[in-house]
Amino acid sequence: MKPEHGNLLADVPVNAAEEIFQPLLARPGLKIERIVSNGQSSPEGFWYDSADDEWVLLVSGSAALELEGQPGLHTMQPGDWLHLPAHYRHRVARTDAAGPTVWLAVHHGSVDS
Template sequence: MQPEHGNLLAGVPAGAAQEIFEPLLQRPGLRIERIVSNGQASPEGFWYDSAEAEWVLLLSGRAALELEGQPRLHTMRPGDWLHLPAHCRHRVAWTDATQPTVWLAMHYGSGEG
């Protein structure tokens, strides 16, 4: 088996009309992906509600998430991370429209632990 490597900030697409989800590593019970946003937000009324837990790190750009039941948006800057337990309903309120917003997302298990 050969080691794999890459650079999370290489080849970041700017100005894409849709968010781009790029799988980096997939194993049973684990999925790691790079997400690139260019001003996108979740559609009005749409909520993510995953059976998997998600740990997300913002690498560049800026964004805000709306977490169901929370009175304020959760604003994120580079270096900020957030753990979302399974079935934690959330949506992307906004992402930076002036530069790509790059996320590292890890989806795993059922949120236990």
């Protein structure tokens, strides 16, 4: 095996019509990806409900999440991270419309690579 490398902030898509999910590393039980949002939010009534735990770091931009059972919005700025246990329902209420929001997401547990 050879080392792999890259830059999380290189070639960030700007003004994309949909969120971009880019796998960076996948191994049994682990998936790391870059997510780029350009003002997107979850569709009305849609909730993420993953079978795996997810740890996310907001690298740039801003976002607000709805977390099931929690009052109000969970706002995030660069440097903020959040760990979501498996099956913890959540949705993206908003992302920065002025520029790209870059996330680093680490999915762990029984992730299929």
